[in-house]
Amino acid sequence: MNLDIPKKFSGLVSQAHQVAERYYRPISRKYDKAEHSYPRELDLLAGLLDGMNASSPEAVGATSASKRSVDSQDHANQNGGNMAALLGIMELCWGDVGLLLAMPRQGLGNAAIAAVANPQQLERFKGVWAAMAITEPGCGSDSAAIRTTATKLGDEYVLNGEKIFVTSGERADAVVVWATLDKALGRAAIKSFVVKKGTPGMTVTRLEKKLGIKASDTASISFNDCRVPASNMLGRPEVDVEKGFAGVMETFDNTRPLVAGMAIGVAKASLDRTRQLLGKSCPLDYSAPLLSVSHAEARLYELEANWQAARLLTLKAAWMADNRIANSKEASIAKAKAGRMANEVTLTCVELVGALGYGEDELLEKWARDSKILDIFEGTQQIQLLIIARRLLGKTSSELK
Structure with a gap:
């Protein structure tokens, strides 16, 4: 694995950093x-991004996070859409995580569509801003416990249930909803459906007030006899008991590295600013042994090493997705490491600069609040460790709970 950023992405990284x-x-x-106020300033930026996607054969942003980015006839080392999306997200979250999550047509729902939709659906949902609705009042990190139902009725599916913590749930054009076709069949019957905003039976019931990422809206949505065209089911309609939950879970193999990238971006912002503030009174000497420098300096070096480890793990997970190498374990490793790292880095940076870090004159306190969600959503720290353990030990979900 070459640890240098591919030259073809240098322009993308530079532009994303300038935007941030x-x-x-x-x-x-x-x-x-x-x-809960919509950042209107993002409309122009989203339009520019749409223009880039329209004029380029390779998508940029969340819509590029797909395992289809590699030509099946080409077995050479590839750096494609997943790597491009990750590098862009790292830089943009150096600017602001909440604003990235509020960006039209760049949500996790868009990444889900890119990951599992068929060619016809990709064309049909092109340009749609899609949120992702998985979590329910009685179902958090255990996605297999979903109780929202989808009942086939002619050429439609009828959805009934409630979803909570839906990022961009009120603002998005559509929501990718996870629902079960048959509770008796367990995980294998869970499918995802694209439900367009304004569909009868779909109602936004509440907007959450949050600790961080406040630029992004987080909604609760109810589905009461909500009819969706059968063609809006992502992936295959058949229930494959042998494959089980794996088909739907492939979405996470692409999106978890992106969430890890968010954590890496906000942690880098905290480290950069803390380095600047400490450097004014405490010259940093990277050549000196840790035992011979101040505690603040030594702690900063440790945080930077921790950040670099998370970054490399995340780059590996995205690279594996681009090369169609099974990356479920690596995606969870990256998400677990980066989420925990970002929490530690941002909170410690607040401590290291004292009163400056706690006040609103600096963004350090905001980054500390924003970072907490990155260790929770898209699978909590605990569920990631459980997934990693299952992969390492060769255990199924029923064997290791």
Whole structure:
């Protein structure tokens, strides 16, 4: 594995960093204080991104996170859509995680469509801003415990149930809803459906007030006899008991590295700013042994090493997805490591700079609040460790709970 960033992505990384610095940072505090207010400034940026996707054969952003990015006849080392999406997200979250999550047509629902939709669906849902609805009041990290039902009725499916913590649930054009076709068949019967905004029977019931990522709306949505065209089911309609839950879970193999990338971006922002603030009174000497420098300096070096480890693990998971190498374990490793790392880094950076880190004059306290969700959503720290253990020990979910 070559640890250098591919040269073909250098322009993407540079542009994403400029957006983060000149576009996200100046409005970051504004929308942190104005929770539930839609950042209108993002419309122009989203339009520019749409234009790039329309003029380029390779998609940019969440829609590029697909295992189809590799030509099946080409077995050479590939750096494709998953790597591009990850590198862009790392830079944008250096600017603001909440604003990235609020970006039109760049949600996790878009990544889910890119990961599992067939060619006809990819064309039909092109340009649609899609949120992702998995979590339920009685179902958190155990996605297999979903109780929202999808009943076949002619050429439609009828959805009934409730979803909570849906990122961009109110603003998005559509929601990718996970539902079960038959509870008796367990995990194998869980499928995902694209439900367009305004569909009768779909109602946004509540907007959450949150600790962080306040620029992004988080909604609760109910489905009461909500009719969806059968063609809106993502992936195959057949229930494959042999394959079980694996088909739907493939979505996470693509999206978990992206969430890890968010954690890497916000942690890098905290490290960069802390390094600047400490450097004013404490010159940093990377050549000195840890035992011979101040505690603050030594702690900063440890955090930077921890950050680098998470970054490399995440790059590996994205690279494996681009090369169609099974990466379920590596995606969970990256998500678990990066989420925990971001929490530790951002909170410790607040401590290291003292009163400066706790006040609103600096964004350090905001980054600490924003980082907490990155260890929770898209699978909590605990569920990631459980998945990793199952993969390492060769155990099924029923054998190791």
